[in-house]
Amino acid sequence: MNQVVINDTTLRDGEQAAGVAFNLEEKIAIAKFLDAIGVPEIEIGIAAMGAAEQQAIATIVDLNLQAHLLGWNRAVISDIQASIACGLKRVHISIPVSAIQIGAKFQGNWQLVLQKLQDSLNFALDQGLFVSVGGEDSSRADEQFLLDTVLAAQEWGASRFRFCDTVGILDPFTTHDKVKKLVTSLSIPVEMHTHNDFGLATANALAGIKAGALSVNTTVNGLGERAGNAALEEVVMALKHLSKIDLGIDTRRLLEISQLVATASGYNLPPWKAIVGENTFAHESGIHAHGVMQNPHTYEPFAPEEIGQERRLVVGKHSGRHLLSNVLQQHGIILNSEETQSVLNAVRQESTQKKRSLTTQELLSLVGVKQ
Ligand SMILES: CC(C)(COP(=O)(O)OP(=O)(O)OC[C@H]1O[C@@H](n2cnc3c(N)ncnc32)[C@H](O)[C@@H]1OP(=O)(O)O)[C@@H](O)C(=O)NCCC(=O)NCCS
Ligand SMILES: O=C(O)CC[C@@](O)(CC(=O)O)C(=O)O
16 A cells, blocks of 8 residues: 555644634644654645734744645635745645535535636646645535546646545445545545544544545544544554554654643543543553553553553552552552452442542552551
């Protein structure tokens, strides 16, 4: 399989998450971080939004990062002019392609939509730009209309087509079918853009790649419109471990970039968030902790260090004697079987009362040790 390219859109679709607004410093920090860990392409914003966004885009362009930088545009020439004024050499032009979208936005006038695409594409190409074309709501579009539209875009000079599951209504099987049909009919690469409304964004991105898509949009932490997008950390790690495609991203910094984006977005992640959640390498349950203490692979899909995370063994309601004895031994406390069981009973009670696992201090207090 050819190399798959991550085109991260944390700074565009990620920031479209309701209530999220990055400031200039945060945008710069996120762009630099994505570049530093080896993300090869970054969608950095929408110049048509106005002066502040244009300043952010131009500032990021001036950083001279290794990554290719892309600006998002409607099929509107003034949008593209604004992108060019920011110094962008790559533009993405989006048009709606489903009946529902064209109906709501252009009174069903699909000829007008195609004309706008052709005009804006020609304009961008005349300026010597790399042009990616996006089909908004590709997943709900009539398949023949979608194919004809993309073939036209290819003919007019587009360098890539973005297949958007805009409202996240596909499953991996349907995604595979739809993307395969496009890939086999096109000579330009297809890019996946999947939303998480049914929790399938990452699975659908992988299905599209399996069907031959060569590029994939991600956002850090899956940040984005409504339920968000395919998460960078999930796509990178799933491709590496499940599809055996190593994208050369420095995965050891995925936790760090997740924390940077979480802080900048103002939203904490649930502890069980795949890959980067606080609990992804925490073990409390007796059977799991016992297994992990013998061999971490029993309950970990990969080593925590691989994403800059640490393993934690915590004592709580579901813990068993092996974990409890192990933790106490680390503090020089050796209990007999009866004593261990009695401390375990007390742990269960206190943990239920507190509705959380216990700190080491709390555990030692239960055993009667003053520290
Ligand atoms: C782009 C933006 C500057 C336009 O602002 P606006 O002029 O106030 O217009 P609105 O957002 O209210 O309406 C969208 C307009 O774009 C048109 N439009 C929507 N998608 C389009 C497309 N792909 N190509 C061309 N025109 C499009 C709509 O028909 C509507 O046109 P009208 O003003 O002539 O009726 C503003 O929406 C914005 O800042 N958007 C950034 C975030 C965003 O919307 N992202 C979603 C990406 S799908
Ligand atoms: O780039 C495109 O062509 C469309 C991307 C988009 O993010 C648009 C949106 O809803 O904000 C989508 O999901 O369709």
